[in-house]
Amino acid sequence: MCDSPEETLRWKAIANALRSELAEGRNSPGDKLPTEAALSAHFGVNRHTVRHGFSVLIDEGLVRTRRGARAYVAATPNDYPIGQRIRFHENLITAGRQP
Amino acid sequence: MCDSPEETLRWKAIANALRSELAEGRNSPGDKLPTEAALSAHFGVNRHTVRHGFSVLIDEGLVRTRRGARAYVAATPNDYPIGQRIRFHENLITAGRQP
DNA sequence: TATGATTTGTACGTATGTATT
DNA sequence: TAATACATACGTACAAATCAT
Numbered sequence: 521m522c523d524s525p526e527e528t529l530r531w532k533a534i535a536n537a538l539r540s541e542l543a544e545g546r547n548s549p550g551d552k553l554p555t556e557a558a559l560s561a562h563f564g565v566n567r568h569t570v571r572h573g574f575s576v577l578i579d580e581g582l583v584r585t586r587r588g589a590r591a592y593v594a595a596t597p598n599d600y601p602i603g604q605r606i607r608f609h610e611n612l613i614t615a616g617r618q619p
Numbered sequence: 620m621c622d623s624p625e626e627t628l629r630w631k632a633i634a635n636a637l638r639s640e641l642a643e644g645r646n647s648p649g650d651k652l653p654t655e656a657a658l659s660a661h662f663g664v665n666r667h668t669v670r671h672g673f674s675v676l677i678d679e680g681l682v683r684t685r686r687g688a689r690a691y692v693a694a695t696p697n698d699y700p701i702g703q704r705i706r707f708h709e710n711l712i713t714a715g716r717q718p
Numbered sequence: 719t720a721t722g723a724t725t726t727g728t729a730c731g732t733a734t735g736t737a738t739t
Numbered sequence: 740t741a742a743t744a745c746a747t748a749c750g751t752a753c754a755a756a757t758c759a760t
Binding site for chain 3: 741742743744745746747748749750751752753754755756757758759760
């Protein structure tokens with residue numbers, strides 16, 4: 521009942537995986553993340569799917585990207601716990617489901 | 620100089636164009652927007668470019684989308700004037716430019 | 719109610735531009 | 740200067756939800 525196929529979406533699974541990585545605490549703000557190409561290979565997905573997942577973390581303020589430079593950690597989930605609450609964008613989308 | 624090539628980006632130009640349309644006041648919350656295909660043809664761009672522009676308005680809370688259904692107006696810029704201030708996402712990105 | 723058409727969502731692929739390293 | 744890496748934008752295909760008949 522009420523199956524939530526959230527994890528079946530690759531971009532969302534990648535976002536969750538990366539967020540968990542940051543929550544582990546082994547990364548500090550300023551640390552560089554792997555390249556899109558490296559993450560694509562690691563997750564076995566297209567580069568754009570990685571970018572889609574990245575956009576979630578960017579909107580959450582956890583990660584920042586700059587053209588030409590590697591993405592880096594802007595904050596960790598522990599800094600200001602958003603926990604299960606997802607980004608604004610997500611809220612709007614899921615809210616759209618309600619009648 | 621200091622040219623700000625904000626308008627040269629198609630997805631941003633489309634977002635601005637659609638936002639201006641909503642600001643005109645001829646649309647009310649609940650009104651349906653043209654389909655992605657129609658907007659693609661109208662702006663002469665790919666469907667994904669339209670979707671990219673849409674994501675801006677979605678994050679601003681002006682538009683909502685549901686799979687299978689047309690996008691509809693959730694609010695108008697006049698409802699809560701954001702004016703020149705761009706969405707959170709944009710702020711993060713542009714903030715990334717600063718040293 | 720049921721079926722088919724419409725429309726958005728996801729995912730992959732490719733090419734080129736532009737900033738950083 | 741050259742290599743690296745992200746950003747934009749085109750394209751294709753299929754899945755899934757909605758709408759219309």
